[in-house]
Amino acid sequence: MVSAYFNTPPANEFDEQIAAGLLLLTGLAPDIKDPKDGVTIPPFRPTDNYHFETKGPAVIAALSVCMVILTVVTFLRLGIRLFVHGVRFGADDWLIIPAYLLSMAYPALQIAMVQHGGAGKHFYDITYQEYFHYKYLAPSAATVFYVYVGLVKMSIALFNVRLTTLTTRLWKNVNWAFFATCAAYTVAALFLNVFKCNPQYASFNLLRIAESGKVPNCLSVNHMNTILRLNLALDFTALAIPIIVLWKVQLSWKRKARIFALLSIGLIACIASVMTLVSQYTLEKDPLWNYTTLLAWIMVEIVISLVAACAPTLAYLLPRSMLSKHQASNSASKSTGQKAATGFGSRPSRNDDALRARSIHEEDEDSEEELVERRIVVKEDIKMEWQGNRRSNALGAQTGHQSNQNGSLTSWYGDQSGKTGAVVYDGRQHGERSRVWPTPTMVAKNTAFDLQKCARSNILALEPYRCARDDYKDDGTNILLDANENAYGPGLALNGEGKLPGANVNGTSDSSSAIDVDLLGLNRYPDPHQEELKQLLCNLRNTHSHTPKKITPANLFVGVGSDEAIDALIRAFCVPGKEKILTCPPTYGMYSVSAQVNDVALAKIPLQTPSFDLDVPAILKAMDEDKSIKLAYLCSPGNPTGKLLKKEDVQKILEHPWNGVVVVDEAYIDFSPDGTSLAEWVAEWPNLVVMQTLSKAFGLAGIRLGAAFADPAIAQILNNMKAPYNIPNPTSQLARAALSPKHLQVMTRNKDLIVKQRNRLIEELPKIPGIGQLHGGVESNFLLYQILDAPADQGGKPSNETALAVYEGLAEEKGVVVRFRGKEHGCLGCLRITVGTEKEVDRFLQEIKQVLEGIHKSSGRLGKKEEQQRERDANDVVA
Numbered sequence: 040m041v042s043a044y045f046n047t048p049p050a051n052e053f054d055e056q057i058a059a060g061l062l063l064l065t066g067l068a069p070d071i072k073d074p075k076d077g078v079t080i081p082p083f084r085p086t087d088n089y090h091f092e093t094k095g096p097a098v099i100a101a102l103s104v105c106m107v108i109l110t111v112v113t114f115l116r117l118g119i120r121l122f123v124h125g126v127r128f129g130a131d132d133w134l135i136i137p138a139y140l141l142s143m144a145y146p147a148l149q150i151a152m153v154q155h156g157g158a159g160k161h162f163y164d165i166t167y168q169e170y171f172h173y174k175y176l177a178p179s180a181a182t183v184f185y186v187y188v189g190l191v192k193m194s195i196a197l198f199n200v201r202l203t204t205l206t207t208r209l210w211k212n213v214n215w216a217f218f219a220t221c222a223a224y225t226v227a228a229l230f231l232n233v234f235k236c237n238p239q240y241a242s243f244n245l246l247r248i249a250e251s252g253k254v255p256n257c258l259s260v261n262h263m264n265t266i267l268r269l270n271l272a273l274d275f276t277a278l279a280i281p282i283i284v285l286w287k288v289q290l291s292w293k294r295k296a297r298i299f300a301l302l303s304i305g306l307i308a309c310i311a312s313v314m315t316l317v318s319q320y321t322l323e324k325d326p327l328w329n330y331t332t333l334l335a336w337i338m339v340e341i342v343i344s345l346v347a348a349c350a351p352t353l354a355y356l357l358p359r360s361m362l363s364k365h366q367a368s369n370s371a372s373k374s375t376g377q378k379a380a381t382g383f384g385s386r387p388s389r390n391d392d393a394l395r396a397r398s399i400h401e402e403d404e405d406s407e408e409e410l411v412e413r414r415i416v417v418k419e420d421i422k423m424e425w426q427g428n429r430r431s432n433a434l435g436a437q438t439g440h441q442s443n444q445n446g447s448l449t450s451w452y453g454d455q456s457g458k459t460g461a462v463v464y465d466g467r468q469h470g471e472r473s474r475v476w477p478t479p480t481m482v483a484k485n486t487a488f489d490l491q492k493c494a495r496s497n498i499l500a501l502e503p504y505r506c507a508r509d510d511y512k513d514d515g516t517n518i519l520l521d522a523n524e525n526a527y528g529p530g531l532a533l534n535g536e537g538k539l540p541g542a543n544v545n546g547t548s549d550s551s552s553a554i555d556v557d558l559l560g561l562n563r564y565p566d567p568h569q570e571e572l573k574q575l576l577c578n579l580r581n582t583h584s585h586t587p588k589k590i591t592p593a594n595l596f597v598g599v600g601s602d603e604a605i606d607a608l609i610r611a612f613c614v615p616g617k618e619k620i621l622t623c624p625p626t627y628g629m630y631s632v633s634a635q636v637n638d639v640a641l642a643k644i645p646l647q648t649p650s651f652d653l654d655v656p657a658i659l660k661a662m663d664e665d666k667s668i669k670l671a672y673l674c675s676p677g678n679p680t681g682k683l684l685k686k687e688d689v690q691k692i693l694e695h696p697w698n699g700v701v702v703v704d705e706a707y708i709d710f711s712p713d714g715t716s717l718a719e720w721v722a723e724w725p726n727l728v729v730m731q732t733l734s735k736a737f738g739l740a741g742i743r744l745g746a747a748f749a750d751p752a753i754a755q756i757l758n759n760m761k762a763p764y765n766i767p768n769p770t771s772q773l774a775r776a777a778l779s780p781k782h783l784q785v786m787t788r789n790k791d792l793i794v795k796q797r798n799r800l801i802e803e804l805p806k807i808p809g810i811g812q813l814h815g816g817v818e819s820n821f822l823l824y825q826i827l828d829a830p831a832d833q834g835g836k837p838s839n840e841t842a843l844a845v846y847e848g849l850a851e852e853k854g855v856v857v858r859f860r861g862k863e864h865g866c867l868g869c870l871r872i873t874v875g876t877e878k879e880v881d882r883f884l885q886e887i888k889q890v891l892e893g894i895h896k897s898s899g900r901l902g903k904k905e906e907q908q909r910e911r912d913a914n915d916v917v918a
Contacts, residue, residue, distance in 0.1 A: 044166055115353055571775060610637055
């Protein structure tokens with residue numbers, strides 16, 4: 040169908056309808072101007088020397104180049120955020136993705152306008168049909184542009200939020216206010232552009248206007264330009280906020296200067312925004328020919344705004360020579376071993392043999408699981424007074440042992456006359472073995488020394504703890520299912536005498552596969568770096584389940600159990616008396632013990648019950664509201680929950696704009712499905728630390744070896760702090776043996792045996808009357824079960840009183856020791872049961888059935904006060 044040109048009569052009915060619609064849109068009713076005469080709009084076609092002109096090919100070429108630039112910049116940014124170590128994919132990246140798609144849609148619509156809507160031609164060379172298409176495409180392109188600029192500014196605002204995490208809450212709130220303003224602008228611009236006419240279709244459909252025969256009511260061009268003015272104001276605001284914030288953040292001036300330079304690219308977008316507004320006023324003269332100037336400035340704004348939003352990320356592509364001197368020197372030190380410049384003078388690298396300042400961490404004699412079964416509490420009302428050269432006790436205790444109201448013991452250690460020593464409360468009953476604290480028997484000298492004033496107040500406030508073995512010894516008669524030890528023993532290929540095959544006293548061996556304990560080498564200090572041991576740990580965890588990257592010994596800290604890493608992290612990142620760690624109860628108790636020792640407060644965000652999943656919104660809220668939180672300790676699988684944390688929950692915390700370290704404790708990870716460990720993820724996240732131990736699946740609790748996988752920078756800090764020779768030679772040699780292929784097979788076999796018995800317990804325990812639901816997960820070598828006050832078919836409910844009675848009955852009458860956990864968050868009436876050998880599980884199932892039957896038949900109940908005290912004693916354990 041052939042269409043007539045503007046300023047000529049319509050060639051057909053379709054042209055006539057378009058003319059009628061356009062006349063109505065301009066306020067000319069049909070009775071004033073007949074559509075059959077056509078529409079007359081200047082400029083008019085020249086009568087002399089006329090030749091056809093079009094900017095179409097040039098416009099299409101320029102738009103194509105812009106689309107290529109936008110694609111390259113966006114994909115480089117997203118690639119860096121996804122795959123470069125130390126950079127995280129954040130909320131601002133999620134906004135850039137739709138912004139990029141809109142930046143592609145806008146030039147695509149403009150190309151369509153050139154090809155079908157007459158754009159780039161003089162008005163007298165446009166047909167009615169072309170103008171009809173133009174009226175459809177132009178509002179669509181304008182809508183896309185307004186939404187695009189809004190999304191880009193929102194993305195920049197989110198990047199600015201990352202910067203403001205380093206400064207005051209005021210500027211963070213300013214950025215969120217700017218983000219909200221950009222969001223409101225985007226919604227308002229979208230609404231005004233879509234509904235600028237009444238009826239709504241009048242802004243783009245000339246045929247429907249002609250059919251209605253009514254003059255539509257539309258906003259003027261000046262009103263619509265208000266959107267562009269707001270866009271201009273937001274452009275300059277987006278440029279100004281990070282500049283102001285950078286004056287506040289704790290960055291070096293060189294880094295600030297680099298960011299200033301990158302952000303200055305946004306100034307070009309601001310200029311383009313000004314010119315876009317100016318160009319609007321030149322469209323009245325030959326609008327589709329002159330519109331190319333407006334289009335050019337709009338495309339400059341689109342391209343430059345996206346480049347500006349991506350520039351801080353694209354800085355990773357700059358050559359090393361363009362980095363600051365400080366960054367280059369740090370990078371060089373990692374590879375050459377030279378001293379790296381820091382804010383505290385020169386610091387030796389890991390390979391430097393010079394002396395390093397360290398905080399000596401004394402060896403913890405208790406295992407991770409055997410820390411506090413029931414505390415021995417020094418009475419707060421004890422007052423030691425000086426009387427000449429002798430001390431007396433304010434309580435006036437006169438005998439070595441007195442029975443308190445609960446029937447437990449109050450012991451007086453030292454002079455039996457009550458003049459020298461300390462009164463200690465022990466939560467155990469008469470006849471049980473108490474822990475003796477040695478007290479000097481010599482008469483104290485009269486000096487100015489005052490322990491209460493000399494020692495740190497937080498240390499004086501600490502309550503001593505005891506481990507499970509203080510109450511129930513491994514004497515061959517008890518079945519110990521309370522400390523989550525490996526019941527099948529160490530993961531080593533031992534002979535019948537419990538020795539490594541081929542080993543002898545001088546450390547030589549007739550088996551090339553055995554790594555022996557070199558007894559004659561014990562006169563030498565051990566290797567301070569433990570590179571070989573660290574490499575074996577890396578080999579074990581480089582599964583590529585979560586990242587294609589590899590972890591290396593530079594990512595490792597090894598210590599005396601995981602406890603050394605827990606303590607070292609707190610000392611490294613938390614200022615005593617000022618900062619906090621975050622924990623998620625119920626969880627491993629050593630986090631709070633180390634925090635108390637280091638005078639660091641706790642922020643507790645309980646796990647969700649009954650799922651025992653992380654309460655991610657509450658954790659993120661706590662991190663936002665309390666900037667003193669520097670470490671978040673997450674246990675996976677949890678203790679006592681046995682539940683593996685969801686990877687996506689951990690990732691949300693890692694992605695959160697919070698200046699702190701996420702610590703994932705994976706002590707039991709080897710009992711979980713293969714590939715679930717997040718250790719190798721430290722190659723992706725600089726704010727992640729993953730702790731592991733050889734005490735559990737490897738069955739080597741006795742050698743006290745733990746590891747922390749971390750970004751090389753964090754690992755270096757921990758290694759700088761540790762004692763020079765913290766890993767003894769025997770520990771290192773046995774650990775390397777356990778990590779060799781031959782002995783890993785033994786560990787795997789033992790683990791499979793434990794999993795088999797774990798599954799058996801899951802199947803058999805619910806069959807015993809009075810055993811409730813499995814509470815928690817099954818990804819560890821223990822299970823958490825509810826104990827009911829009556830069989831389930833009789834309406835039994837979880838009961839701490841019954842669970843405590845079962846715990847005590849098993850231990851004291853049957854010699855089977857489990858762990859009472861009823862006072863923990865979400866663990867009402869729960870016992871934690873370590874999975875034992877087949878014979879141990881046989882006996883446990885038999886004994887717990889008998890104990891429960893006896894308890895359910897008994898009608899006696901303890902007094903409330905005594906019951907609560909016994910529950911606290913049984914539950915009060917740091918493990």
